[in-house]
Amino acid sequence: MSLIVSSIGQGLLWAVLGVGLFLTFRILDFADMTVEGTFPLGAATAVMAISHGMNPLLATLLAFAVGALAGLITGLLYTKGHIPILLAGILVMTACYSVNLRIMGRANVSLLGKNTLFKNHFLASLPQYFDSVVLGTIVMVIITTIVIYFLQTELGQGFIATGDNQTMARSLGINTDNMKIMGLMVSNGLIAFGGALVAQNNGFADVNMGIGIIVIALASIIIGEVAFGDLTLNQRLVAVTLGSILYRFVLLIVLKLGFQANDLNLISAIILAVCMMLPVFKNVLNFKHLLKRGLDTND
Amino acid sequence: MTKPLLELKDVVLKVNRHTPEEITILNHLNLTVNEGDFITLLGSNGAGKSTLFNAIGGDLTIDSGQILLKGKDISHESVEKRTRFLARVFQDPKLGTAPRMNVAENLLLAERRGQRRRLVPRRLNKQLDRYQKITATMHNGLDQRLTTATGNLSGGQRQALSFLMATLKRPEILLLDEHTAALDPQTSQDLMHLTNQRVQEERLTCLMITHHLEDALTYGNRLIVLHHGQVTFDVSGAEKAALTTEKLYSFFADIE
Numbered sequence: 001m002s003l004i005v006s007s008i009g010q011g012l013l014w015a016v017l018g019v020g021l022f023l024t025f026r027i028l029d030f031a032d033m034t035v036e037g038t039f040p041l042g043a044a045t046a047v048m049a050i051s052h053g054m055n056p057l058l059a060t061l062l063a064f065a066v067g068a069l070a071g072l073i074t075g076l077l078y079t080k081g082h083i084p085i086l087l088a089g090i091l092v093m094t095a096c097y098s099v100n101l102r103i104m105g106r107a108n109v110s111l112l113g114k115n116t117l118f119k120n121h122f123l124a125s126l127p128q129y130f131d132s133v134v135l136g137t138i139v140m141v142i143i144t145t146i147v148i149y150f151l152q153t154e155l156g157q158g159f160i161a162t163g164d165n166q167t168m169a170r171s172l173g174i175n176t177d178n179m180k181i182m183g184l185m186v187s188n189g190l191i192a193f194g195g196a197l198v199a200q201n202n203g204f205a206d207v208n209m210g211i212g213i214i215v216i217a218l219a220s221i222i223i224g225e226v227a228f229g230d231l232t233l234n235q236r237l238v239a240v241t242l243g244s245i246l247y248r249f250v251l252l253i254v255l256k257l258g259f260q261a262n263d264l265n266l267i268s269a270i271i272l273a274v275c276m277m278l279p280v281f282k283n284v285l286n287f288k289h290l291l292k293r294g295l296d297t298n299d
Numbered sequence: 300m301t302k303p304l305l306e307l308k309d310v311v312l313k314v315n316r317h318t319p320e321e322i323t324i325l326n327h328l329n330l331t332v333n334e335g336d337f338i339t340l341l342g343s344n345g346a347g348k349s350t351l352f353n354a355i356g357g358d359l360t361i362d363s364g365q366i367l368l369k370g371k372d373i374s375h376e377s378v379e380k381r382t383r384f385l386a387r388v389f390q391d392p393k394l395g396t397a398p399r400m401n402v403a404e405n406l407l408l409a410e411r412r413g414q415r416r417r418l419v420p421r422r423l424n425k426q427l428d429r430y431q432k433i434t435a436t437m438h439n440g441l442d443q444r445l446t447t448a449t450g451n452l453s454g455g456q457r458q459a460l461s462f463l464m465a466t467l468k469r470p471e472i473l474l475l476d477e478h479t480a481a482l483d484p485q486t487s488q489d490l491m492h493l494t495n496q497r498v499q500e501e502r503l504t505c506l507m508i509t510h511h512l513e514d515a516l517t518y519g520n521r522l523i524v525l526h527h528g529q530v531t532f533d534v535s536g537a538e539k540a541a542l543t544t545e546k547l548y549s550f551f552a553d554i555e
Contacts, residue, residue, distance in 0.1 A: 150418075157400075158416040161408050164397035167389070171356075172464075173382030173413035 006129040007252050011220075011245030012136025013197050017213065018220030018240040019143055020190030026221060026236075027151075028163040028183045033089030033214060034074045035191045037096025038067040040210040042192025043199035044103040047111055050200075056117045060196040067192020068185040070096060075181030093210075100207050107207045116200035132201055139197065140241050143190065148234050159183060160233075191217070212265045215272050220244035222275045247271070303370075304504050305332040305355070305472055310364035312347075312354055312528075324350040325361070326528035332472070332506065336535075337498050339515040340508045341547070342525035343555075348508045351525065352474050355506075357381045368471070383413030386470035388461050388478040395461025398450030402441060402460060405449055406430050409464035433463060437493060439486075455486035462490065466497055473498070475507040479514075491518065512544045526554050 017039070024032040042063035049059035070092055077088035101107065118124070123131040150156045161169040162179040169176050191213070199205040224236070224243025231239055254267050312325035324347045332338065342348045353359040355366065357378040366374045368384060389395050396405050407423055427445065434441040437459045441452075449457055458478060465473060475494065479487040495518050498505050509515050515522055522539050524532035531554060534542060 149420075152421055153418050154411060154416040154421050155418050157404065157408055157421050160400060161397045164399050165394070167394045168397055169408075170378050171382060171387050171389075171395075172408055172411070173379045174408075174416065175379050 002129055003252060004249075005133060007248035008245055009129050009132030009136055011248040012140055012241065013132050013201055014194065014216060014248070015136070015140050015220060015241040015244035016143060016194035016197065017191055017217040018224070018244050019140075019147060019237060020187045020194065021214070021217040022221055022237065022240055023147070023183050023187040023190075025218065027160055028180060030085045031089075031214070032074065032184060032187060033086060034070060034092045034096075034184070034188055035089075035217065036210040036213050037093035037100075038070045038188040038192045038210075039195040039198075039213045040100050040205065040207055041070060041096050041103075042067050042195030043205035043209060044100045044109070044207070045192065046196030047109050047199050047205035048103055050111060050114050050116065051109065056115055056119075056200065060117060060193060060200070063196035064189040064193040067195070068189035070192070071184040071186070071188030072181060074188070075184040078184070079177040079180055096210075097207065104205060104207065108204060110204045111200065112203065116203075117197070118200055135197075144237055144241065148237055151233065212268060215265070215268050216247070219247045219268060219272045219275070222272060223247050223250075226275050226278055302334045303331045304334045304336075304368070306330070306365075306367040306370075307351075307355075308365040308367065310354065310366065311362045312350060312359060313362050316362070324528055325354060327364070328529055330523070330530055332504060334504055335502055336504055336506075336521055337519035338506045338521045338523055339519040340506055340523050340525060341510075341512070341515050341532075343551075346525040347528040348525050349476060350528075352387070352476055352506070352508065355381075355472070355474065356385060356387060379413075384471040385474065386412060386465035386468075386472075387474045388458070388465045388476065390477040390480050392454045392457040392461065392481055395464065396449040396452075396457050399448055401446050401448050402434065402452070403427060403430050403445045405460060405464060406433070406467060409467050412468050412470075433467070434460075437463065439489070455482050455490065458482060458486075459490055459493070462494060462497075466501065466503065469501060469503070471504060473503050473505040475505065477508050477510065480510065494518075512547050516542055516544065516547070524550070524554075 017035070021032070021035060024030060045066045046059040046063040049062055050056055054062070074088050074092045077083045077091060078085045081088070083091070117135060118131050123135060126134060151160060158169065158174040159179050159182065161172070161174060162176045166176050169179070195209070199209075220240050220243040222243070223246050224239035224241075227243060227246060228235070228239045250271060251264060251267070254264070255261070259267060307328055307330045310325050310328045311323065313321055313323050315321050328347070328351070340348055350359060354361050357376060357380075361374055364374075365372055373381060397408070400408070403423055403426070407421060407426060430445055431442050434445065439456055439459055441456050441459060444452065444456070449460060452460065458481070462478060478494070479490050482490065491514060497503070507519065520539065521533070521535035522542065523530055532550060
């Protein structure tokens with residue numbers, strides 16, 4: 001039972017990453033590698049700020065700001081420097097590694113004995129693992145609400161249009177460069193925010209904690225989409241959180257099957273690859289069914 | 300009616316600058332577009348028609364010369380800024396609409412062409428009735444599909460939508476780049492009729508690239524032929540009305 005609660009809690013905390021990556025991967029329609037650097041960047045920022053006596057909430061928000069700054073650099077390299085987005089992300093990701101070591105001074109910093117978001121009176125009074133469920137739920141409700149509201153604004157619609165059809169967006173006077181920069185900033189801000197939450201939950205920040213982050217974030221997006229099928233944009237954002245929780249359940253099962261924690265990156269990659277290939281399998285397996293449906297529709 | 304709205308003065312535009320493949324696409328081109336002009340633009344491939352549109356729209360920067368809007372130099376204004384007065388419809392139906400957004404959302408985006416996108420709710424529902432009426436004027440079922448993603452529309456519906464979007468907020472200049480070329484003959488003709496009707500009703504100033512000599516003769520008050528980056532033929536009014544396809548063919552044979 002406690003393992004299930006723990007998985008739900010972890011899924012909720014890590015769902016921040018899924019929503020962050022959704023903005024670039026699904027809306028702007030490109031893969032941003034920066035997140036592998038901004039996740040530990042957020043963790044390092046928050047852990048060091050807390051170690052120096054900063055309020056944990058402020059430290060977590062500071063992590064968002066620092067992550068957004070990294071996103072800004074990727075955005076400028078991409079839009080103004082005309083560096084392909086994949087390479088721009090890898091450059092900033094690589095640079096972040098050194099920056100993270102500078103921030104922390106060493107590869108691993110513990111929060112032992114320090115105040116964290118999880119140590120406030122209310123959360124600390126809950127049974128084990130329920131603290132991350134409660135905090136994760138609060139965080140995800142707030143973030144998902146803000147993102148959904150934003151996407152329905154005039155600016156948000158321009159943001160969606162930029163990812164959907166750049167030529168059209170420009171011909172309607174939307175500054176697509178600014179939209180991409182804004183998307184990268186918010187996305188990386190959220191990823192760093194997630195890094196700060198996870199670090200406080202784990203009780204430490206590690207310079208290598210960013211490895212494979214993009215796969216985990218993608219997994220929550222893809223699993224949410226595969227599990228719930230055709231959804232509106234708003235529903236898809238909620239599905240990311242549910243996908244993140246489902247992903248944790250899958251990992252739980254995999255561990256129960258006897259795999260080690262060290263195998264998780266391999267397992268994660270396989271899960272993601274299989275989920276992304278599902279449409280291909282479906283086409284092969286249901287070819288006849290699909291053909292029939294194609295004849296049924298008149299347009 | 301005869302006030303100059305858009306003036307291109309001695310415009311030169313080259314591609315592959317400073318390389319051995321440097322080509323001059325617009326070669327000291329001069330053109331004055333008057334308010335209310337509906338110009339059909341002819342020319343062989345490579346004559347510079349699309350480049351002319353890209354120069355007016357700001358996608359390409361001109362090497363020398365001037366582009367004036369109502370006497371004001373806009374040669375160095377960005378694409379985004381120029382959309383305040385300029386609307387375009389592209390040849391490819393895929394380019395004019397956002398495929399994952401629905402018809403109403405696309406119209407809403409177009410209605411704020413060239414204006415600042417604010418952080419306030421979009422208020423789409425308030426517009427639905429109005430959009431229903433506007434799309435009904437297209438007579439192609441678009442009004443029944445307001446909540447359909449435009450990626451699922453037919454090419455004809457998408458192009459009709461692109462045209463609607465371009466004219467929803469009245470542009471001072473409308474650029475149509477072979478906007479019916481990718482459609483089947485009947486759909487193409489329908490859209491041409493609608494285009495003409497709307498341009499007349501709204502008294503729009505419009506430049507239309509076409510390869511259809513009949514369309515070029517039937518529509519508009521002025522006909523221009525572009526050749527090697529220059530305006531080589533420019534007729535309007537009665538002179539244009541007297542023009543026939545035979546005369547145009549013989550003109551094209553002469554300049555080649």
